[in-house]
Amino acid sequence: MMQSLHPNSNSKFTPLMMANAKAILSLLQGCNSMRKLHKIHAHILINGYQHNPSISEKLLNFCAVSVSGSLAYAQLVFHRIHNPQTPAWNSMIRGFSQSLSPLQLQAIVFYNHMLSASHAWPDTYTFSFLLKACEEAKEEGKCREVHGFIIRFGYDQDVVVCTNLIRSYAGNGLIETAHKVFEEMPARDLVSWNSMISCYCHAGLHEEALKMYDQMRISNVGFDGFTLVSLLSSCAHVGALHMGVQMHRFACERRLVENIFVGNALIDMYAKCGSLASALSIFNSMPKRDVFTWNSMIVGYGVHGRGDEAITFFGRMLMAGVRPNSITFLGLLCGCSHQGLVKEGVQYFHMMSSEFNLKPGIKHYGCMVDLFGRAGKLKEALEVIRSSPSQHDPVLWRTLLGSCKIHRNVEIGEMAMRNLVQLGSLGAGDCVLLSGIYAEAKDLQGVARMRKLIQSRGIKTTPGWSWIEVGDQVHRFVVDDKSHPDSREIYRKLEEVIHRASLVGYAMEESSLVAAPESNTQEYCWETSTSYHSEKLAIAYGLARTPEGTSLLIVKNLRVCRDCHNFTKFVSKAFDREIIVRDRVRFHHFRGGHCSCKDFW
Protein backbone atom coordinates (compact mmCIF):
# COMPACT_ATOMS: atom_id res chain seq x y z
CA MET A 1 0.00 0.00 0.00
CA MET A 2 2.63 2.46 1.04
CA GLN A 3 4.87 1.40 -1.81
CA SER A 4 2.50 2.66 -4.43
CA LEU A 5 2.60 6.12 -2.92
CA HIS A 6 6.25 6.41 -3.69
CA PRO A 7 7.49 7.31 -7.19
CA ASN A 8 10.66 5.25 -6.78
CA SER A 9 8.80 2.12 -5.86
CA ASN A 10 10.47 0.17 -8.66
CA SER A 11 14.00 1.00 -7.63
CA LYS A 12 16.26 -1.47 -5.96
CA PHE A 13 15.90 0.51 -2.78
CA THR A 14 12.28 -0.46 -2.46
CA PRO A 15 12.80 -2.96 0.35
CA LEU A 16 14.17 -0.13 2.37
CA MET A 17 10.82 1.54 2.46
CA MET A 18 10.14 -0.46 5.55
CA ALA A 19 13.73 -0.67 6.60
CA ASN A 20 14.85 0.10 10.07
CA ALA A 21 17.51 2.59 11.02
CA LYS A 22 20.16 -0.09 11.09
CA ALA A 23 19.60 -1.01 7.46
CA ILE A 24 19.77 2.62 6.38
CA LEU A 25 23.00 3.05 8.28
CA SER A 26 24.59 0.12 6.55
CA LEU A 27 23.44 1.44 3.18
CA LEU A 28 25.04 4.79 3.98
CA GLN A 29 28.19 2.92 4.82
CA GLY A 30 28.42 1.48 1.33
CA CYS A 31 27.38 4.68 -0.43
CA ASN A 32 29.92 5.85 -3.02
CA SER A 33 28.21 8.51 -5.11
CA MET A 34 25.94 11.48 -4.68
CA ARG A 35 23.38 9.79 -6.95
CA LYS A 36 23.01 6.92 -4.53
CA LEU A 37 23.06 9.36 -1.66
CA HIS A 38 20.08 11.30 -2.97
CA LYS A 39 18.06 8.08 -3.11
CA ILE A 40 19.07 7.09 0.38
CA HIS A 41 18.20 10.56 1.59
CA ALA A 42 14.73 10.21 0.10
CA HIS A 43 14.25 6.99 2.02
CA ILE A 44 15.41 8.63 5.20
CA LEU A 45 12.80 11.35 4.80
CA ILE A 46 10.02 8.95 3.91
CA ASN A 47 10.75 6.76 6.91
CA GLY A 48 10.94 9.75 9.19
CA TYR A 49 14.55 9.17 10.18
CA GLN A 50 15.71 12.71 9.47
CA HIS A 51 15.90 13.45 13.17
CA ASN A 52 17.67 10.27 14.08
CA PRO A 53 21.07 11.59 15.23
CA SER A 54 23.23 8.71 14.12
CA ILE A 55 21.61 8.65 10.68
CA SER A 56 21.84 12.35 10.04
CA GLU A 57 25.42 12.41 11.24
CA LYS A 58 26.36 9.58 8.94
CA LEU A 59 24.62 11.29 6.06
CA LEU A 60 26.37 14.55 6.80
CA ASN A 61 29.70 12.85 7.13
CA PHE A 62 29.42 11.27 3.73
CA CYS A 63 28.51 14.55 2.00
CA ALA A 64 31.19 16.55 3.76
CA VAL A 65 34.13 14.19 3.77
CA SER A 66 33.88 11.61 1.02
CA VAL A 67 35.64 12.30 -2.28
CA SER A 68 32.38 11.75 -4.10
CA GLY A 69 30.43 13.87 -1.64
CA SER A 70 29.30 17.46 -1.91
CA LEU A 71 30.08 20.21 0.55
CA ALA A 72 27.17 22.30 -0.68
CA TYR A 73 24.78 19.45 0.06
CA ALA A 74 26.49 18.91 3.41
CA GLN A 75 25.73 22.49 4.34
CA LEU A 76 22.05 21.98 3.52
CA VAL A 77 21.93 18.86 5.66
CA PHE A 78 23.82 20.54 8.47
CA HIS A 79 21.45 23.48 8.67
CA ARG A 80 18.49 21.14 9.02
CA ILE A 81 19.94 19.54 12.10
CA HIS A 82 18.26 21.18 15.07
CA ASN A 83 20.97 21.01 17.63
CA PRO A 84 24.15 19.80 15.96
CA GLN A 85 26.48 17.91 18.27
CA THR A 86 30.26 17.80 18.12
CA PRO A 87 30.48 15.03 15.47
CA ALA A 88 28.33 17.08 13.10
CA TRP A 89 30.50 20.16 13.57
CA ASN A 90 33.57 18.01 13.11
CA SER A 91 32.29 16.71 9.80
CA MET A 92 31.83 20.23 8.50
CA ILE A 93 35.21 21.43 9.73
CA ARG A 94 36.91 18.36 8.32
CA GLY A 95 35.11 18.70 5.01
CA PHE A 96 36.17 22.29 4.54
CA SER A 97 39.69 21.64 5.78
CA GLN A 98 40.25 19.24 2.90
CA SER A 99 38.57 21.40 0.27
CA LEU A 100 40.21 23.65 -2.29
CA SER A 101 41.57 27.00 -1.27
CA PRO A 102 40.23 29.48 -0.31
CA LEU A 103 37.27 27.41 0.88
CA GLN A 104 39.35 26.06 3.77
CA LEU A 105 38.78 29.33 5.55
CA GLN A 106 35.19 28.15 5.96
CA ALA A 107 36.51 25.49 8.33
CA ILE A 108 37.67 28.26 10.63
CA VAL A 109 34.35 30.06 10.23
CA PHE A 110 32.49 26.91 11.28
CA TYR A 111 34.77 26.47 14.26
CA ASN A 112 34.16 30.05 15.39
CA HIS A 113 30.45 29.42 15.03
CA MET A 114 30.70 26.26 17.05
CA LEU A 115 32.30 28.12 19.93
CA SER A 116 29.95 31.09 19.90
CA ALA A 117 26.58 29.71 18.88
CA SER A 118 26.27 26.14 19.97
CA HIS A 119 26.34 24.01 23.05
CA ALA A 120 28.72 21.55 21.51
CA TRP A 121 32.32 21.54 22.73
CA PRO A 122 35.30 20.98 20.50
CA ASP A 123 37.14 17.72 21.05
CA THR A 124 40.49 16.35 19.90
CA TYR A 125 39.05 15.57 16.47
CA THR A 126 37.85 19.14 16.06
CA PHE A 127 41.35 20.45 16.67
CA SER A 128 42.97 17.93 14.35
CA PHE A 129 40.76 19.04 11.48
CA LEU A 130 41.02 22.70 12.37
CA LEU A 131 44.83 22.59 12.44
CA LYS A 132 44.80 20.94 9.06
CA ALA A 133 42.76 23.89 7.77
CA CYS A 134 45.20 26.39 9.32
CA GLU A 135 48.02 24.58 7.59
CA GLU A 136 46.34 24.51 4.20
CA ALA A 137 45.03 28.07 4.39
CA LYS A 138 48.37 29.40 5.68
CA GLU A 139 46.68 30.93 8.72
CA GLU A 140 49.64 31.36 10.98
CA GLY A 141 47.85 33.61 13.47
CA LYS A 142 44.92 31.26 13.79
CA CYS A 143 47.32 28.39 14.33
CA ARG A 144 48.84 30.13 17.35
CA GLU A 145 45.41 31.05 18.67
CA VAL A 146 44.19 27.48 18.33
CA HIS A 147 47.32 26.31 20.12
CA GLY A 148 46.22 28.43 23.09
CA PHE A 149 42.80 26.80 23.15
CA ILE A 150 44.35 23.37 22.89
CA ILE A 151 46.38 24.04 26.00
CA ARG A 152 43.33 25.39 27.86
CA PHE A 153 41.33 22.29 26.98
CA GLY A 154 44.22 20.10 28.06
CA TYR A 155 44.46 18.56 24.61
CA ASP A 156 48.16 19.33 24.42
CA GLN A 157 48.58 15.92 26.04
CA ASP A 158 47.18 14.21 22.94
CA VAL A 159 49.75 12.79 20.48
CA VAL A 160 47.57 13.23 17.42
CA VAL A 161 46.66 16.83 18.23
CA CYS A 162 50.31 17.64 18.86
CA THR A 163 51.37 16.01 15.62
CA ASN A 164 48.85 18.15 13.80
CA LEU A 165 50.17 21.20 15.61
CA ILE A 166 53.69 20.38 14.45
CA ARG A 167 52.57 20.09 10.84
CA SER A 168 50.48 23.21 11.06
CA TYR A 169 53.32 25.31 12.44
CA ALA A 170 55.84 23.87 10.00
CA GLY A 171 53.44 24.40 7.09
CA ASN A 172 53.25 28.03 8.10
CA GLY A 173 57.02 28.35 8.03
CA LEU A 174 57.45 28.21 11.80
CA ILE A 175 59.68 25.18 11.88
CA GLU A 176 61.34 26.10 15.17
CA THR A 177 58.00 26.43 16.92
CA ALA A 178 57.04 23.09 15.42
CA HIS A 179 60.16 21.54 16.85
CA LYS A 180 59.42 23.09 20.24
CA VAL A 181 56.00 21.45 20.25
CA PHE A 182 57.67 18.19 19.31
CA GLU A 183 60.16 18.48 22.15
CA GLU A 184 57.54 19.40 24.70
CA MET A 185 54.83 16.90 23.90
CA PRO A 186 54.46 14.29 26.62
CA ALA A 187 55.17 11.30 24.38
CA ARG A 188 56.23 10.84 20.77
CA ASP A 189 55.17 7.90 18.66
CA LEU A 190 56.38 6.77 15.25
CA VAL A 191 54.02 9.09 13.39
CA SER A 192 55.16 12.12 15.39
CA TRP A 193 58.78 11.35 14.58
CA ASN A 194 58.01 10.81 10.92
CA SER A 195 56.09 14.07 10.80
CA MET A 196 58.90 16.04 12.36
CA ILE A 197 61.42 14.55 9.95
CA SER A 198 59.26 15.20 6.92
CA CYS A 199 58.68 18.78 8.08
CA TYR A 200 62.43 19.36 8.21
CA CYS A 201 62.80 17.73 4.84
CA HIS A 202 60.12 19.96 3.31
CA ALA A 203 61.66 23.04 4.86
CA GLY A 204 64.94 22.17 3.16
CA LEU A 205 66.64 21.59 6.52
CA HIS A 206 68.11 18.28 5.50
CA GLU A 207 70.90 18.19 8.01
CA GLU A 208 68.32 18.65 10.76
CA ALA A 209 66.22 15.86 9.29
CA LEU A 210 69.18 13.49 9.29
CA LYS A 211 70.10 14.48 12.84
CA MET A 212 66.58 13.62 13.97
CA TYR A 213 67.23 10.06 12.90
CA ASP A 214 70.04 9.66 15.42
CA GLN A 215 67.74 10.82 18.19
CA MET A 216 64.95 8.65 16.90
CA ARG A 217 67.09 5.54 17.29
CA ILE A 218 67.70 6.33 20.93
CA SER A 219 64.00 6.72 21.61
CA ASN A 220 63.19 3.19 20.43
CA VAL A 221 60.10 3.90 18.35
CA GLY A 222 61.49 1.93 15.42
CA PHE A 223 61.01 3.10 11.84
CA ASP A 224 58.94 2.29 8.79
CA GLY A 225 58.63 3.14 5.11
CA PHE A 226 57.53 6.70 5.85
CA THR A 227 60.67 7.29 7.87
CA LEU A 228 62.91 5.94 5.13
CA VAL A 229 61.27 7.96 2.36
CA SER A 230 61.84 11.30 4.10
CA LEU A 231 65.34 10.42 5.19
CA LEU A 232 66.27 9.17 1.72
CA SER A 233 65.02 12.42 0.26
CA SER A 234 67.28 14.32 2.65
CA CYS A 235 70.20 12.03 1.83
CA ALA A 236 69.60 12.78 -1.85
CA HIS A 237 69.59 16.51 -1.24
CA VAL A 238 72.83 16.58 0.70
CA GLY A 239 74.55 13.79 -1.21
CA ALA A 240 74.89 11.53 1.83
CA LEU A 241 75.55 8.29 -0.02
CA HIS A 242 76.78 6.26 2.93
CA MET A 243 73.78 7.10 5.00
CA GLY A 244 71.58 6.34 1.99
CA VAL A 245 73.19 2.94 1.62
CA GLN A 246 72.49 2.28 5.28
CA MET A 247 68.82 3.18 4.70
CA HIS A 248 68.82 0.80 1.76
CA ARG A 249 70.06 -1.97 4.05
CA PHE A 250 67.33 -1.23 6.58
CA ALA A 251 64.79 -1.31 3.78
CA CYS A 252 66.02 -4.74 2.69
CA GLU A 253 65.95 -6.10 6.21
CA ARG A 254 62.38 -4.98 6.71
CA ARG A 255 61.14 -5.94 3.24
CA LEU A 256 60.41 -2.31 2.52
CA VAL A 257 62.17 -2.23 -0.88
CA GLU A 258 59.00 -3.61 -2.41
CA ASN A 259 57.18 -0.50 -1.24
CA ILE A 260 56.93 1.75 -4.29
CA PHE A 261 57.51 4.93 -2.27
CA VAL A 262 60.69 3.51 -0.79
CA GLY A 263 61.88 2.19 -4.15
CA ASN A 264 61.33 5.57 -5.79
CA ALA A 265 63.14 7.36 -3.00
CA LEU A 266 66.06 4.92 -3.31
CA ILE A 267 66.37 5.53 -7.05
CA ASP A 268 66.40 9.26 -6.49
CA MET A 269 68.94 8.98 -3.67
CA TYR A 270 71.37 6.86 -5.70
CA ALA A 271 71.04 9.09 -8.76
CA LYS A 272 71.58 12.27 -6.75
CA CYS A 273 74.53 10.72 -4.94
CA GLY A 274 76.22 10.02 -8.26
CA SER A 275 75.56 6.30 -8.45
CA LEU A 276 73.44 5.81 -11.55
CA ALA A 277 74.31 2.12 -11.71
CA SER A 278 72.74 1.50 -8.29
CA ALA A 279 69.72 3.61 -9.23
CA LEU A 280 69.26 1.45 -12.30
CA SER A 281 69.50 -1.76 -10.35
CA ILE A 282 66.78 -0.61 -7.96
CA PHE A 283 64.71 0.40 -10.95
CA ASN A 284 65.12 -3.01 -12.55
CA SER A 285 64.10 -4.81 -9.39
CA MET A 286 60.90 -2.87 -8.81
CA PRO A 287 57.73 -4.95 -9.10
CA LYS A 288 55.62 -1.87 -9.89
CA ARG A 289 56.58 1.50 -11.36
CA ASP A 290 54.75 4.81 -11.39
CA VAL A 291 55.46 8.26 -12.77
CA PHE A 292 57.82 9.00 -9.87
CA THR A 293 59.87 5.91 -10.68
CA TRP A 294 60.32 6.90 -14.32
CA ASN A 295 60.89 10.57 -13.55
CA SER A 296 63.57 9.77 -11.00
CA MET A 297 65.52 7.85 -13.64
CA ILE A 298 64.96 10.42 -16.38
CA VAL A 299 65.89 13.35 -14.14
CA GLY A 300 68.85 11.34 -12.87
CA TYR A 301 70.20 10.80 -16.37
CA GLY A 302 69.39 14.40 -17.23
CA VAL A 303 71.42 15.99 -14.44
CA HIS A 304 74.31 13.67 -15.21
CA GLY A 305 74.30 15.04 -18.74
CA ARG A 306 73.21 11.76 -20.30
CA GLY A 307 70.43 13.01 -22.50
CA ASP A 308 70.44 9.99 -24.80
CA GLU A 309 69.64 7.66 -21.93
CA ALA A 310 67.00 10.02 -20.59
CA ILE A 311 65.41 9.80 -24.03
CA THR A 312 65.60 6.01 -24.04
CA PHE A 313 63.84 5.84 -20.68
CA PHE A 314 61.24 8.29 -21.85
CA GLY A 315 60.42 5.94 -24.71
CA ARG A 316 60.20 2.98 -22.35
CA MET A 317 57.98 5.01 -20.05
CA LEU A 318 55.50 5.63 -22.85
CA MET A 319 55.62 1.96 -23.83
CA ALA A 320 54.79 1.06 -20.24
CA GLY A 321 51.72 3.24 -20.49
CA VAL A 322 52.78 5.78 -17.87
CA ARG A 323 51.77 9.33 -18.65
CA PRO A 324 54.63 11.84 -18.43
CA ASN A 325 54.20 15.09 -16.51
CA SER A 326 56.01 18.41 -16.51
CA ILE A 327 58.85 17.04 -14.39
CA THR A 328 59.49 14.29 -16.93
CA PHE A 329 60.13 16.98 -19.53
CA LEU A 330 62.38 18.96 -17.21
CA GLY A 331 64.58 15.89 -16.92
CA LEU A 332 64.54 15.30 -20.67
CA LEU A 333 65.30 18.92 -21.57
CA CYS A 334 68.04 19.11 -18.97
CA GLY A 335 69.68 16.01 -20.45
CA CYS A 336 69.35 17.34 -23.98
CA SER A 337 70.89 20.71 -23.17
CA HIS A 338 73.85 19.21 -21.32
CA GLN A 339 74.56 16.79 -24.12
CA GLY A 340 74.07 19.31 -26.88
CA LEU A 341 71.03 17.52 -28.32
CA VAL A 342 69.43 20.69 -29.67
CA LYS A 343 67.16 19.11 -32.26
CA GLU A 344 65.81 16.57 -29.79
CA GLY A 345 65.29 19.20 -27.09
CA VAL A 346 63.23 21.35 -29.42
CA GLN A 347 61.20 18.32 -30.42
CA TYR A 348 60.40 17.37 -26.81
CA PHE A 349 59.57 20.93 -25.89
CA HIS A 350 56.90 21.00 -28.58
CA MET A 351 55.73 17.51 -27.75
CA MET A 352 54.80 18.68 -24.24
CA SER A 353 51.86 20.71 -25.37
CA SER A 354 51.03 19.07 -28.70
CA GLU A 355 50.87 15.49 -27.45
CA PHE A 356 50.47 15.66 -23.70
CA ASN A 357 48.58 18.87 -23.19
CA LEU A 358 51.20 20.14 -20.73
CA LYS A 359 51.87 23.86 -20.66
CA PRO A 360 55.60 24.62 -20.49
CA GLY A 361 56.48 26.48 -17.30
CA ILE A 362 59.20 28.97 -16.58
CA LYS A 363 61.67 26.18 -15.91
CA HIS A 364 61.02 24.57 -19.27
CA TYR A 365 61.74 27.88 -20.95
CA GLY A 366 64.88 28.10 -18.83
CA CYS A 367 65.96 24.72 -20.20
CA MET A 368 65.35 25.96 -23.75
CA VAL A 369 67.46 29.06 -23.20
CA ASP A 370 70.15 26.79 -21.84
CA LEU A 371 69.73 24.32 -24.71
CA PHE A 372 70.42 26.95 -27.36
CA GLY A 373 72.81 29.02 -25.27
CA ARG A 374 75.03 26.12 -24.29
CA ALA A 375 75.20 25.09 -27.94
CA GLY A 376 76.40 28.56 -28.87
CA LYS A 377 73.14 29.55 -30.52
CA LEU A 378 72.82 32.72 -28.48
CA LYS A 379 70.49 34.47 -30.91
CA GLU A 380 68.04 31.60 -30.69
CA ALA A 381 68.35 31.61 -26.92
CA LEU A 382 67.47 35.29 -26.90
CA GLU A 383 64.52 34.55 -29.14
CA VAL A 384 63.24 31.95 -26.66
CA ILE A 385 63.23 34.57 -23.90
CA ARG A 386 61.52 37.13 -26.11
CA SER A 387 58.79 34.72 -27.14
CA SER A 388 58.20 33.23 -23.71
CA PRO A 389 55.31 34.31 -21.53
CA SER A 390 57.78 34.99 -18.74
CA GLN A 391 60.27 37.27 -20.46
CA HIS A 392 60.47 39.36 -17.32
CA ASP A 393 61.81 36.54 -15.25
CA PRO A 394 65.40 37.12 -14.15
CA VAL A 395 66.14 33.40 -14.22
CA LEU A 396 65.97 33.32 -18.01
CA TRP A 397 68.33 36.27 -18.44
CA ARG A 398 70.68 34.78 -15.88
CA THR A 399 70.76 31.53 -17.83
CA LEU A 400 71.55 33.46 -20.99
CA LEU A 401 74.35 35.27 -19.19
CA GLY A 402 75.79 31.90 -18.22
CA SER A 403 75.79 30.84 -21.87
CA CYS A 404 77.53 34.06 -22.82
CA LYS A 405 80.25 33.17 -20.34
CA ILE A 406 80.78 29.78 -22.00
CA HIS A 407 80.90 31.32 -25.46
CA ARG A 408 82.61 34.57 -24.50
CA ASN A 409 79.95 36.80 -25.98
CA VAL A 410 80.34 40.31 -24.56
CA GLU A 411 77.54 41.94 -26.52
CA ILE A 412 74.67 39.63 -25.57
CA GLY A 413 76.14 39.26 -22.10
CA GLU A 414 75.83 42.98 -21.57
CA MET A 415 72.27 42.87 -22.87
CA ALA A 416 71.40 40.15 -20.37
CA MET A 417 73.02 42.24 -17.65
CA ARG A 418 70.99 45.32 -18.58
CA ASN A 419 67.80 43.29 -18.31
CA LEU A 420 68.78 41.94 -14.92
CA VAL A 421 69.47 45.47 -13.71
CA GLN A 422 66.14 46.63 -15.08
CA LEU A 423 64.31 43.79 -13.35
CA GLY A 424 65.98 44.82 -10.12
CA SER A 425 67.33 41.39 -9.38
CA LEU A 426 71.03 41.74 -10.05
CA GLY A 427 73.04 39.40 -7.87
CA ALA A 428 76.72 39.13 -7.12
CA GLY A 429 76.89 35.95 -9.20
CA ASP A 430 75.72 37.90 -12.25
CA CYS A 431 78.43 40.53 -11.82
CA VAL A 432 81.01 37.82 -11.39
CA LEU A 433 79.82 36.08 -14.57
CA LEU A 434 79.98 39.23 -16.68
CA SER A 435 83.29 40.11 -15.12
CA GLY A 436 84.56 36.72 -16.23
CA ILE A 437 83.42 37.45 -19.77
CA TYR A 438 85.28 40.78 -19.69
CA ALA A 439 88.36 39.09 -18.29
CA GLU A 440 88.46 36.59 -21.11
CA ALA A 441 88.04 39.41 -23.60
CA LYS A 442 90.97 41.18 -21.86
CA ASP A 443 88.70 44.11 -21.02
CA LEU A 444 90.23 45.31 -17.76
CA GLN A 445 87.94 48.30 -17.50
CA GLY A 446 84.93 46.04 -17.73
CA VAL A 447 86.26 43.94 -14.89
CA ALA A 448 86.81 47.05 -12.81
CA ARG A 449 83.27 48.26 -13.54
CA MET A 450 81.82 45.02 -12.23
CA ARG A 451 83.91 45.22 -9.11
CA LYS A 452 82.66 48.74 -8.49
CA LEU A 453 79.08 47.75 -9.19
CA ILE A 454 79.12 45.10 -6.49
CA GLN A 455 80.66 47.45 -3.96
CA SER A 456 78.57 50.51 -4.71
CA ARG A 457 75.28 48.66 -4.69
CA GLY A 458 76.05 46.46 -1.73
CA ILE A 459 74.66 43.54 -3.71
CA LYS A 460 73.49 40.62 -1.67
CA THR A 461 75.55 37.50 -2.06
CA THR A 462 74.96 33.80 -1.68
CA PRO A 463 77.54 32.20 0.59
CA GLY A 464 79.15 29.28 -1.18
CA TRP A 465 79.72 25.94 0.51
CA SER A 466 80.65 22.38 -0.31
CA TRP A 467 80.12 19.28 1.67
CA ILE A 468 81.53 15.82 1.66
CA GLU A 469 80.37 12.77 3.53
CA VAL A 470 83.10 10.81 5.26
CA GLY A 471 82.01 7.87 7.37
CA ASP A 472 78.62 8.72 8.77
CA GLN A 473 79.34 12.43 9.04
CA VAL A 474 78.63 15.23 6.59
CA HIS A 475 81.43 17.83 6.62
CA ARG A 476 80.67 21.27 5.37
CA PHE A 477 83.21 23.84 4.18
CA VAL A 478 83.04 27.47 3.09
CA VAL A 479 85.71 29.54 1.33
CA ASP A 480 88.95 29.59 3.34
CA ASP A 481 87.20 27.69 6.07
CA LYS A 482 89.13 27.43 9.31
CA SER A 483 86.30 26.26 11.51
CA HIS A 484 86.77 22.53 11.03
CA PRO A 485 88.38 20.86 14.06
CA ASP A 486 91.02 19.31 11.78
CA SER A 487 91.61 22.55 9.94
CA ARG A 488 95.41 22.59 10.23
CA GLU A 489 95.71 19.05 8.92
CA ILE A 490 93.37 19.86 6.04
CA TYR A 491 95.45 22.82 4.91
CA ARG A 492 98.64 20.79 5.10
CA LYS A 493 96.98 18.10 3.02
CA LEU A 494 95.73 20.68 0.53
CA GLU A 495 99.28 21.94 -0.01
CA GLU A 496 100.39 18.40 -0.72
CA VAL A 497 97.46 17.88 -3.09
CA ILE A 498 98.23 21.06 -4.97
CA HIS A 499 101.86 20.04 -5.22
CA ARG A 500 101.07 16.60 -6.59
CA ALA A 501 98.48 18.04 -8.99
CA SER A 502 101.03 20.52 -10.29
CA LEU A 503 103.46 17.68 -10.98
CA VAL A 504 100.96 16.34 -13.51
CA GLY A 505 100.33 19.73 -15.06
CA TYR A 506 98.05 21.78 -12.82
CA ALA A 507 98.77 25.49 -12.69
CA MET A 508 96.70 27.56 -10.33
CA GLU A 509 95.21 30.53 -12.04
CA GLU A 510 97.02 33.36 -10.40
CA SER A 511 95.39 36.10 -12.33
CA SER A 512 93.21 38.31 -10.21
CA LEU A 513 91.12 38.68 -13.34
CA VAL A 514 89.67 35.26 -12.88
CA ALA A 515 86.43 35.88 -11.20
CA ALA A 516 85.17 33.00 -9.17
CA PRO A 517 81.49 32.17 -8.91
CA GLU A 518 81.94 31.10 -5.35
CA SER A 519 83.17 34.47 -4.25
CA ASN A 520 80.82 35.40 -1.53
CA THR A 521 82.53 38.33 0.06
CA GLN A 522 84.15 41.31 -1.51
CA GLU A 523 87.53 40.39 -0.07
CA TYR A 524 87.67 37.09 -1.87
CA CYS A 525 85.80 38.08 -4.94
CA TRP A 526 88.78 39.19 -6.93
CA GLU A 527 91.61 37.37 -5.32
CA THR A 528 91.43 33.79 -6.36
CA SER A 529 95.12 33.37 -5.84
CA THR A 530 94.93 33.84 -2.10
CA SER A 531 91.75 31.92 -1.37
CA TYR A 532 90.82 28.28 -1.24
CA HIS A 533 87.39 27.51 -2.52
CA SER A 534 85.27 25.21 -0.44
CA GLU A 535 85.55 22.24 -2.79
CA LYS A 536 89.34 22.29 -2.62
CA LEU A 537 89.10 21.95 1.14
CA ALA A 538 86.49 19.23 0.84
CA ILE A 539 88.62 17.33 -1.68
CA ALA A 540 91.70 17.59 0.53
CA TYR A 541 89.72 16.32 3.49
CA GLY A 542 88.25 13.49 1.45
CA LEU A 543 91.67 12.40 0.17
CA ALA A 544 93.08 12.47 3.68
CA ARG A 545 90.28 10.47 5.26
CA THR A 546 89.30 7.80 2.77
CA PRO A 547 91.21 4.72 1.58
CA GLU A 548 93.08 4.92 -1.72
CA GLY A 549 90.96 4.13 -4.72
CA THR A 550 87.59 5.07 -3.22
CA SER A 551 85.71 7.73 -5.10
CA LEU A 552 84.77 11.06 -3.57
CA LEU A 553 81.45 12.82 -3.82
CA ILE A 554 81.40 16.59 -3.30
CA VAL A 555 78.13 18.51 -3.25
CA LYS A 556 78.12 22.26 -3.63
CA ASN A 557 75.46 24.92 -3.76
CA LEU A 558 76.99 27.10 -6.51
CA ARG A 559 78.67 26.39 -9.79
CA VAL A 560 82.24 25.17 -9.98
CA CYS A 561 84.72 27.85 -11.02
CA ARG A 562 87.14 27.23 -13.84
CA ASP A 563 90.18 26.94 -11.61
CA CYS A 564 88.55 24.41 -9.32
CA HIS A 565 87.28 22.43 -12.30
CA ASN A 566 90.78 22.33 -13.70
CA PHE A 567 92.25 21.51 -10.29
CA THR A 568 89.88 18.60 -9.81
CA LYS A 569 90.77 17.14 -13.19
CA PHE A 570 94.47 17.03 -12.28
CA VAL A 571 93.78 15.70 -8.81
CA SER A 572 91.76 12.82 -10.27
CA LYS A 573 94.81 11.98 -12.36
CA ALA A 574 97.50 12.50 -9.73
CA PHE A 575 95.70 10.46 -7.07
CA ASP A 576 93.99 8.04 -9.45
CA ARG A 577 90.63 8.71 -7.88
CA GLU A 578 87.18 9.18 -9.26
CA ILE A 579 85.83 12.49 -7.99
CA ILE A 580 82.19 13.30 -8.50
CA VAL A 581 81.16 16.92 -8.02
CA ARG A 582 77.48 17.76 -7.81
CA ASP A 583 77.13 21.30 -8.89
CA ARG A 584 74.19 23.67 -8.64
CA VAL A 585 73.06 22.50 -12.06
CA ARG A 586 74.69 19.21 -12.93
CA PHE A 587 77.14 16.42 -12.15
CA HIS A 588 80.82 16.33 -13.07
CA HIS A 589 82.52 12.94 -13.06
CA PHE A 590 86.29 13.45 -12.91
CA ARG A 591 88.51 10.52 -13.75
CA GLY A 592 92.04 10.22 -15.13
CA GLY A 593 92.36 13.94 -15.75
CA HIS A 594 89.08 14.34 -17.64
CA CYS A 595 85.58 15.46 -16.77
CA SER A 596 82.33 14.01 -18.06
CA CYS A 597 81.10 17.51 -18.91
CA LYS A 598 83.91 17.79 -21.48
CA ASP A 599 84.72 21.22 -20.01
CA PHE A 600 81.35 22.41 -21.13
CA TRP A 601 79.33 23.71 -18.22
Place this chain on the structure above:
DNA sequence: CTAGGGTTAG
Protein backbone atom coordinates in the same frame (compact mmCIF):
# COMPACT_ATOMS: atom_id res chain seq x y z
C1' DC B 1 35.07 2.42 11.11
C1' DT B 2 35.41 10.82 12.93
C1' DA B 3 42.00 11.99 13.66
C1' DG B 4 48.13 12.50 12.56
C1' DG B 5 53.00 10.53 8.52
C1' DG B 6 55.83 9.26 2.38
C1' DT B 7 58.94 10.15 -3.24
C1' DT B 8 60.58 13.36 -8.50
C1' DA B 9 61.09 19.73 -9.85
C1' DG B 10 61.58 24.52 -7.02
